[in-house]
Structures are given as C-alpha cells and as structure tokens.
Amino acid sequence: VKDGPFEDCGNFDGMHMFATDPLNPNHFYISRDGGDVRLIDFENEYVYTIIKGNTTPNNRIRSVSFCPTDILKRRQDGSIKDIYPDFALEAYPADQEVGAYDLLLSHDTWDATNPTVTLYRRNRSGDYTVTDEFGETYAVGENAFKNVDKFTVATGITCNGAYVHPYSGSLFYNSYSTAEMFKMDALRIFDGKEDRKGESQFKFGESGWEFNNVCHPDGLYMVMCMINRGWIGKSVYNRSTDTFSAGTGYVGSDAVMGLGGGAGYLDDIGLSARCNQPRQAIFVYNEAYEGREDKYDMYFTDASNHCIRKVTPQGIVTTFAGRGNNGTQGYADGLAREEAQFNYPNAIAYNAARHEFYIGDTGNKRIRVIYEE
Numbered sequence: 001v002k003d004g005p006f007e008d009c010g011n012f013d014g015m016h017m018f019a020t021d022p023l024n025p026n027h028f029y030i031s032r033d034g035g036d037v038r039l040i041d042f043e044n045e046y047v048y049t050i051i052k053g054n055t056t057p058n059n060r061i062r063s064v065s066f067c068p069t070d071i072l073k074r075r076q077d078g079s080i081k082d083i084y085p086d087f088a089l090e091a092y093p094a095d096q097e098v099g100a101y102d103l104l105l106s107h108d109t110w111d112a113t114n115p116t117v118t119l120y121r122r123n124r125s126g127d128y129t130v131t132d133e134f135g136e137t138y139a140v141g142e143n144a145f146k147n148v149d150k151f152t153v154a155t156g157i158t159c160n161g162a163y164v165h166p167y168s169g170s171l172f173y174n175s176y177s178t179a180e181m182f183k184m185d186a187l188r189i190f191d192g193k194e195d196r197k198g199e200s201q202f203k204f205g206e207s208g209w210e211f212n213n214v215c216h217p218d219g220l221y222m223v224m225c226m227i228n229r230g231w232i233g234k235s236v237y238n239r240s241t242d243t244f245s246a247g248t249g250y251v252g253s254d255a256v257m258g259l260g261g262g263a264g265y266l267d268d269i270g271l272s273a274r275c276n277q278p279r280q281a282i283f284v285y286n287e288a289y290e291g292r293e294d295k296y297d298m299y300f301t302d303a304s305n306h307c308i309r310k311v312t313p314q315g316i317v318t319t320f321a322g323r324g325n326n327g328t329q330g331y332a333d334g335l336a337r338e339e340a341q342f343n344y345p346n347a348i349a350y351n352a353a354r355h356e357f358y359i360g361d362t363g364n365k366r367i368r369v370i371y372e373e
Contacts, residue, residue, distance in 0.1 A: 001035075009047040012038075012367055015360035017212065017280050018349035019064040022101050023130050024140045025353050029103070030360060030367075031064040037105065040358075040367065041141060042351070048142045051105070057115050060108040063161045063212060067099035067119065071169040072186060073134055089168055089242055090187060098190055100124070100138055103145055104153070106162035106173060115196075116156035117173050119189070121149045154184050155196045160227075161212040167219035168242045173198065174224075179209035181235075181244065202235075202246030217283050217296060225278040225300060230263025232278050232300070232311075265305045265324050273317035276304035279346040289313065301345040301359070308336075308345060308359065308370070321359075321370055331364045342368070 002010040014032045021027040026042040029050065037051040053059045074080035075092035092098065103120040123146065126139030138144070154162075154173060162173035169186035182198035210228040215221075216237075222244050224233040235244040264274035283296040294313035299320060302309045306329040307322025319325065321336035322345070332341040343363025350357050357370040 003038075003048050004046070006045040006047070011365035012360065012362075013365055015347050015362045015365075015367075016061070017063050018282075018347040018358065018360060019066060019103075020349050020351070021140060021144075022066050022068070023132065023138060025351055027140060028349050028358060029064050030347060031061045031105070033062060033108070034059055035061070037061060037064060037103075039142065042354075046142075050142075050145050051103075051120065056105065056118070057107040057109045057111075061105050062108050062159060063104075063106040063163070065104045065163050067102045067104055067164050067189070068166055068169060069099050069101045070133065071164075071166060072098035075169060075186070084167065084239075086239065088240060092169070092187065096190060100136070101132075104162055104164070104171075106159040108158050108160060108176065110157050110177075112157050113155060114157075115152040115154070116159040116175075117152070117154040117162040117171065117184075118150055119153050120145050121151075123148055152196050153189055154182070154198050156182065156198065160210055161214070163213060163215050165215050165219055165237070165242070166217060167237070167239065170242055171198075172201070172213060172215070172222065172244070174211060174213055176210050177207055179204040179206050181213065183243065185242070201244060212280060214281050214283075216294075217285075218294075220294060223281050223298065225281050227277055227279060227303075230274070230276050230278075232275065232281070263304070265302075267309075267318050269317065270315035275300075275302045275309060275317075277302070278309075279303045280348050282348050282350055284350050285352065299348060299350070299357070301348050303344045303346055303362070306330075306342045306344065306363075308342075308348065308357070321357075329363065331361075331366075333368075336370055340368075340370075 016031045016033045019029045028040045035053045036049050039048040039050050080087045100122040105118050123139035126143035128141040129137050131137050158176035171184040180203045181201040184198045212225045222235045263276040266274040279301040281300040286297050289295040298311040305324040307324030308320045310318050310320040322342045329343045330341040342361050345359050346362045347360025359368040361368045
C-alpha cells in the first residue's frame with residue numbers, strides 16, 4: 001500500500017466504501033476500516049493518502065461521504081423554493097457558516113463520548129481549485145483536505161454509515177450495537193454547541209446490526225444495506241417532518257424493494273430475492289425513467305456472492321457483474337456477466353461523465369472498472 005501513479009501505487013488493502021467528490025466527478029475517496037482515507041484521481045491517474053487512520057477515533061473509519069453545501073446555502077438565501085416549492089423547513093441562519101463540500105467520516109467506536117461522525121473542512125485555496133455555482137472557490141484534489149480543521153458532528157457508538165439528506169441537509173447516521181438510526185438536524189451541524197448527541201429515529205428491535213445507510217439522490221427514501229443479516233431495507237422519507245419511516249418489521253411499510261428471508265443468492269422481484277453481505281449501494285440515473293417519480297436504478301456490492309447486483313425502482317433484482325449464480329470467486333477480467341470474477345467486492349462508485357463503474361474488489365486488493373464498449 002503506497003501512494004503513486006496507477007502503475008505503481010501498491011495495492012488497496014481492506015477497502016470499505018467509496019465517495020465521489022461533488023466538485024470533481026473524477027475524484028473518488030475510499031475508506032479503509034482500520035486504515036486511511038485515500039484519493040483516487042482518475043484525471044492524473046494517481047493515488048494519494050488524504051487522512052491517516054491513526055488520527056481518527058479507534059482507527060476505524062467506516063463510511064465516507066460529503067456535506068451538500070448547495071442545499072444548506074439554498075436554505076440560507078431562500079432559493080431552496082426554486083427546487084422544492086413545498087419546502088417548509090426552517091431557514092438556515094444567514095450569519096452561520098455552512099460546509100464547503102466538506103468530508104464526513106463515520107467511526108466505529110465503543111466510547112459514547114468519542115466522535116462517531118467527524119467533518120473535515122475543505123480548503124479554500126490550493127494548487128487546483130474550482131468555483132461553484134455560488135461563486136465560491138474551493139480546493140480539490142490532493143490538497144483539498146491537507147492540514148484542515150476537523151470537528152465532531154455527532155458522538156455515539158459503533159457507527160457504520162453517515163449521510164446528509166439531499167433535500168433538507170440533515171445528517172442521518174446509525175449505530176451497530178443499538179440497531180438504531182439517528183438524526184442530526186441541519187441547523188445543528190455547524191452550530192458549534194458542545195452537545196453532539198443526535199435524535200433517535202427508530203430501532204430495529206435488536207442489537208448487533210451492521211448496516212450502511214444511503215439516501216436516494218432525490219431524497220425519496222433511504223436504503224439500508226444489512227451487511228451481517230443478508231438483506232436490504234428501505235425507509236420512506238417524510239418531507240413535512242424531515243424524518244424516515246420506521247415501517248413495519250425490518251423494511252419500511254411502503255417499501256417496494258427489499259432483499260429478505262435470510263442470506264443467499266437469487267435474482268427475483270422484491271422480497272423474494274436473496275443476497276449475502278450487501279456492502280455499499282449507489283444510485284445511477286436512467287434516462288428511460290424520465291417522467292417517473294423515481295429515475296434511478298440502484299446498484300450494490302454483494303460481497304459474499306462476489307458480484308454486483310442491480311435493482312430497478314420496481315424492485316426487479318438482477319446480477320450486473322460477476323458470477324454470483326455459481327458462487328465463483330477469483331480474479332478475471334472480461335464480459336461483466338459471463339467472464340468477470342470478483343473476490344469480496346465491498347465498495348462501488350459511478351462516474352456519470354465516463355459511464356464507468358468503479359469496484360473496490362477487496363479480496364483482490366484492486367480497483368476494477370466496468371464500462372460499456
């Protein structure tokens with residue numbers, strides 16, 4: 001494991017999750033559980049270590065994501081109504097600084113007084129900068145998060161996922177040991193107060209649920225990859241209350257998609273489908289769905305089936321890449337569904353500009369690319 005050009009950057013050990021920089025779609029950040037956060041720069045084909053794991057709580061970095069500055073700023077200047085005419089949430093304080101597309105990390109720590117979600121402020125200057133739609137300049141690339149300020153967003157224990165909602169700007173994060181979802185209201189993220197304990201949203205009723213949660217790009221719902229339970233849950237978003245439904249059982253009561261019934265492998269519809277250790281889910285726009293409420297397919301890494309799966313808005317589950325049908329694991333390039341082999345793929349990201357998927361193939365310690373010819 002070392003920094004350097006793609007042809008000489010060592011390997012990628014213990015990859016966990018990917019996050020795309022909203023200011024540069026060719027920059028991907030990847031977390032390592034028990035290690036560092038690294039930047040994969042596809043423009044310059046270079047790998048950098050951005051944050052050292054030994055500077056974070058318990059050296060256990062789980063999810064990596066970004067704070068959506070545009071939503072918070074639109075709550076300040078009132079332009080949020082141009083996007084969401086029915087927006088009824090409290091306006092963000094005009095004199096309060098908001099995030100600058102800052103980096104959010106979740107941490108698996110057993111000390112409730114320790115940070116469970118931390119935020120790293122983005123630099124405003126550097127060798128490479130971009131200007132956003134509000135006329136603000138920010139650093140991107142290697143120097144975006146060098147020697148930056150960081151602060152605790154939330155305290156708690158055993159967090160495996162922390163993501164900001166694209167509609168309200170509120171933070172939703174989880175706890176493995178309490179099987180619980182928490183919320184940190186957008187107005188509290190940057191308020192500087194010492195009390196950093198979030199508000200409980202719902203529990204699954206048991207302890208020991210390792211799961212990663214991610215919001216739909218339009219904020220319609222939240223998907224929860226139940227890593228150690230072998231299924232995927234869905235919780236519907238309520239705009240009027242800025243909350244997610246607990247639903248009935250383990251999947252939101254309005255869910256049309258879920259992988260349930262125990263770990264296994266089966267392409268099917270909705271709750272009849274099976275998976276085994278779903279790790280990370282992403283949403284990819286599908287132009288064929290234009291005009292519908294949900295315009296995105298969901299893709300996720302099915303780690304113990306050594307494949308990548310796809311779920312349509314109607315809940316149709318298929319195998320996108322890998323050999324999940326016969327459990328084959330290994331390393332092989334080739335046609336995504338017929339020849340390619342993976343070994344415990346954990347992380348996944350999509351580059352819309354290049355129409356490429358990037359897979360953190362953890363067992364093979366490589367980052368793989370899936371593209372259309």
